[in-house]
Amino acid sequence: MTSARRALIFLVPLALLLLPVVVYAADQITSQGEIARNVTVAGIPVGGLATEDAKLLIDAHEQQLNRSTAVASVNGHTFKLSPRAVALDADTDTAIEDAMAARHDGSIVDDFVSWLRSFSTQEDISLPISFDMDAIDETIATWEEEAIPNPAFDGAVEVRDGEVVPRYPYAGQQIDREAARAEIIRELSTLEKTGIELTVVTATPVLTNADIDAAAAEMSAILASGGITLIADEIGFRANFSRDQLADMLVASVSEEGITVGFDRDAVLAVLELRREEYEIQPLDARFDIDQETRQIRVIPGRTGTLLDVDALLIEMKGAALGSGIGRFPLVTGAQPDFTTEEAQSYTSLGFLASFTTNHPAREARNTNIEQMARDVNGAIVQPGEVFSINEHLGQRTEAGGYVAAPAIINGEPYCCDHPANIGGGVSQFATTMFNAVFFSCLEDVNHRPHSLWFSRYPEGREATLGYPSPDLQFRNNTDAPIIIATNYTDTTITVSMYGDNGGKTCDADTHEREDIVEFEIEYVVDEEGLTAPGEGTKIRDGKNGFLVKVDRIVTFPDGHTEVDLELSWRYATLTEQWLVHECESTGEPIDCPVQAPDLAGKTWEEALAILDGLGLKANRVNQSVNLSELDGRVINQEPAVGEWIPVGGTVTVTIAVFDDGGGG
Numbered sequence: 001m002t003s004a005r006r007a008l009i010f011l012v013p014l015a016l017l018l019l020p021v022v023v024y025a026a027d028q029i030t031s032q033g034e035i036a037r038n039v040t041v042a043g044i045p046v047g048g049l050a051t052e053d054a055k056l057l058i059d060a061h062e063q064q065l066n067r068s069t070a071v072a073s074v075n076g077h078t079f080k081l082s083p084r085a086v087a088l089d090a091d092t093d094t095a096i097e098d099a100m101a102a103r104h105d106g107s108i109v110d111d112f113v114s115w116l117r118s119f120s121t122q123e124d125i126s127l128p129i130s131f132d133m134d135a136i137d138e139t140i141a142t143w144e145e146e147a148i149p150n151p152a153f154d155g156a157v158e159v160r161d162g163e164v165v166p167r168y169p170y171a172g173q174q175i176d177r178e179a180a181r182a183e184i185i186r187e188l189s190t191l192e193k194t195g196i197e198l199t200v201v202t203a204t205p206v207l208t209n210a211d212i213d214a215a216a217a218e219m220s221a222i223l224a225s226g227g228i229t230l231i232a233d234e235i236g237f238r239a240n241f242s243r244d245q246l247a248d249m250l251v252a253s254v255s256e257e258g259i260t261v262g263f264d265r266d267a268v269l270a271v272l273e274l275r276r277e278e279y280e281i282q283p284l285d286a287r288f289d290i291d292q293e294t295r296q297i298r299v300i301p302g303r304t305g306t307l308l309d310v311d312a313l314l315i316e317m318k319g320a321a322l323g324s325g326i327g328r329f330p331l332v333t334g335a336q337p338d339f340t341t342e343e344a345q346s347y348t349s350l351g352f353l354a355s356f357t358t359n360h361p362a363r364e365a366r367n368t369n370i371e372q373m374a375r376d377v378n379g380a381i382v383q384p385g386e387v388f389s390i391n392e393h394l395g396q397r398t399e400a401g402g403y404v405a406a407p408a409i410i411n412g413e414p415y416c417c418d419h420p421a422n423i424g425g426g427v428s429q430f431a432t433t434m435f436n437a438v439f440f441s442c443l444e445d446v447n448h449r450p451h452s453l454w455f456s457r458y459p460e461g462r463e464a465t466l467g468y469p470s471p472d473l474q475f476r477n478n479t480d481a482p483i484i485i486a487t488n489y490t491d492t493t494i495t496v497s498m499y500g501d502n503g504g505k506t507c508d509a510d511t512h513e514r515e516d517i518v519e520f521e522i523e524y525v526v527d528e529e530g531l532t533a534p535g536e537g538t539k540i541r542d543g544k545n546g547f548l549v550k551v552d553r554i555v556t557f558p559d560g561h562t563e564v565d566l567e568l569s570w571r572y573a574t575l576t577e578q579w580l581v582h583e584c585e586s587t588g589e590p591i592d593c594p595v596q597a598p599d600l601a602g603k604t605w606e607e608a609l610a611i612l613d614g615l616g617l618k619a620n621r622v623n624q625s626v627n628l629s630e631l632d633g634r635v636i637n638q639e640p641a642v643g644e645w646i647p648v649g650g651t652v653t654v655t656i657a658v659f660d661d662g663g664g665g
Helices: 003-030 051-067 094-100 108-117 135-147 177-188 210-225 243-249 265-279 310-322 341-346 365-378 389-394 428-440 605-616
Strands: 040-041 070-074 076-081 123-125 154-161 163-167 174-177 202-203 227-232 236-242 250-254 258-263 286-289 296-300 306-308 326-328 331-333 352-359 386-389 408-410 413-415 443-447 474-476 483-487 493-500 506-511 515-518 522-526 538-541 546-556 562-573 577-581 618-626 635-637 651-659
Touching: 070 154, 070 177, 076 135, 094 123, 135 177, 135 365, 135 515, 154 202, 154 210, 154 258, 163 210, 174 177, 174 562, 202 258, 202 546, 210 243, 210 258, 227 243, 236 243, 243 265, 243 352, 250 605, 258 310, 265 306, 265 310, 286 408, 286 493, 296 331, 296 341, 296 483, 310 326, 352 428, 352 635, 365 428, 365 483, 386 389, 386 546, 428 443, 428 493, 474 522, 605 618, 605 651, 618 635
Parallel strands: 040 123, 227 326, 522 577, 618 651
Antiparallel strands: 070 076, 154 163, 174 202, 227 236, 250 258, 286 296, 306 331, 352 493, 386 474, 408 413, 443 474, 483 493, 506 546, 515 546, 538 577, 546 562, 635 651
16 A cells, blocks of 8 residues: 555545534634524524624514513403513613623633534523512502402501501401512513413411501600701701601501501601701812901811711601600711812912902992902912813803993994893903903913903003903913912902912013004094084094004013013004084085074175075075065065074075055055
């Protein structure tokens, strides 16, 4: 036998032996991410499917289950139960996870054996299904009421009209609860409904008459207290419960363990709800109190929040009612403040950084807004690295918040006062004052915008306007310590001061000369009411020049060296000077302006004609007989009257006297 033949005889069986292994390896590669062959979930074929496709099938099965109503029989009565009424819920994700793990037993040999079996055997994965067990129990209780004529009664103690009424237990029948639960769950968990018949059993109450009498005596003792008071000394809170309230809240709960006297949780909380903010206190941050005359800083401690311990409260109420009538109102620690007393006290180097003051006239509406904003911002603390925003800190200025209508710049024009932006008008002066306090405290400017027009009460290029939601004033605390904003005001001033620790830096301003000055123009506004005469225009607004201004911030460090760390540049717009004029002067020069009727009384016709001609007016002569010779040839009347305005080229009717002595000719 040749060596080649011997090799062939050896290799053929080896190849046949290895063929399943090769097929297994190829199958594993091509089926990555799929459920193994011949795997089912609750009988649903999911083998060879990706997880998303398997999920669709199982979800569809869950929907079918929820549409499949169960039918139960109790004592000859028939009841239907929808799975949705007891919150049937299939755990699809767990089932798919188990299905993906099927036929993967750990070792390569075990997995290979499982693979071989997958061609001939099926592996079914259970589908976990959950229910609302309380809803099932309530359903069973409802069925008992209708189907069982002689139910067992466990006994009870009730309060009726403020008096304790015992109700004694007695034996009877009831549905076998444990068996009923199991039957209902089994029936609802399958599409192959067969109907269920629930077993009725004899029930003997756990409680005795003595148990009921003991509970009734305890409830009577509680009501005999006449009322209770619970006190939380730590916050100075007192809760009083009258006898009537105790009677409404008092309950005796019956369970398999016996009967327990106490207070209904929901009823107690309902009584306390209106005062919740008094006892469940929000945490309060530590604050700093600043004496602005001495510039001394004092820490005002913060506090943690408080929460009501309801379980302990119910115990305290019962103890107080059965004792002295006085008990503890139990609180537990709630949320911690964002800025604790200990944190505030750890900053020992805080001090005055800088302040700035601007002036304003007294007794103006805008002052109300400036002062309100000063009160709203006073005491604000900006932690290291945080950005302070006036708009985020205060929100929109409203009348409910103490702000009033006052002049404001709207679309580049001073305006007052029926625009929504006028509520809070004038607060830009506060923003300007605060910006300068930030500037001279060497803090980081994040966002500000100067006014479009320059006002002499503000420093050029170093001021800020304010609106809502924009423009805003924002700065960052670029130090390692908190920044405290302090404000104060008088009838004519507003001052903003900054306290903190900036490492000993000081800042000054270098304001450059104005550049690119644009002179304002004059704007003539026609008096639509016609009250302005030609040549009698009145100025209604001063004009403002436009210009470019640059401001540098010079920082001086503790070692004496200086740096420029902020370069501001801003162009102010021009504002026209406005004059209220007659319509004939709308261009600034009189064009065909009307003239006033001159006084022609006593003039001769020739004199009147010359005067009117000089004014560009025409004359119309009317003769009128008179019996006074001294009036002969003189003007005795004119229309329009003296002083009335007449368009150029208009006509004045002049009445000339003609003497008539009454004689004949």
